[in-house]
Amino acid sequence: MKEVIRVSDVVTRFGDNLVHDRVSLGVREGEIYGLMGGSGSGKSTLLKEMILLLRPESGSIRVLGKDLARLRFEEAAWLRRQWGVLFQSGALYSSLTVAQNVGMKLREYTRLPEKVIDEIVRMKIRMVGLPDHAAGLYPAELSGGMVKRASLARALAMDPRLLFLDEPTSGLDPIGAEAFDQLILKLRDMLGLTVVMVTHDLDSIWTIVDRFAVLGDRRVIAEGTLEEVIRQPHPIVRQFFWGARGRLRSAHGQ
Secondary structure, eight states, X not given: OOEEEEEEEEEEEETTEEEEEEEEEEEETTOEEEEEESTTSSHHHHHHHHTTSSOOSEEEEEETTEEGGGOXXXXXXXXXXXXXXXXXXXXXXXXXXXXXXXXXXXXHXXXXXXXXXXXXXXXXXXXXXXXXXXXXXXXXXXXXXXXXXXXXXXXXXXXXXXXXXXXXXXXXOHHHHHHHHHHHHHHHHHHTOEEEEEOOOXXXXXXXXXXXXXXXXXXXXXXXXXXXXXXXXXXXXXXXXXXXXXXXXXXXXX
């Protein structure tokens, strides 16, 4: 299975704060890949570097064969159309309806007739499990779970190959979080997506993630499948998976 993202020896620094010290990992086509670690371990920072919102001090990141540090303007524009992003807060525009939010990129990057855009928007809204009437609602009128689904519909509007999710189940109750995880799994299989997901949700790691990296001590301290990672003796890995909550999740997962 070929790699679609390769992070090699990335160093990230904000002033005197060293966030990443030679971080390396690889994401394979068609998998759901998790970025896991404690607060401040640089998970969301690394995701932002993968989507051109931040630039590392050194090292390289290749996405779909393109070196992000050496992109021409046209290549950067092309790459941005190959991925969709769901930010932790949803990041919907509060002055726009759900339908307007979902259709934004289609209006900006395509010359499709308005009628066709409306049809695509309705299809994406249904695809993420929202009712038709949600199209006319504003973000302030949505529940937390509906905000996540509306943001996901917007991320899928351009039929991306890659989907980046930053803490997608944060703020959701356990039932809502499980339903959202299953939606991601269903969409991955249905659309052939590659998904990169920042998470600290052990349920997500146990149920839908194919492989993941654990960030700690400014590096990747473990990478692989769940079985491979939990065998690692690093104290941070032990804390995540063999602490009280990890043992509880493990017991229920058996």
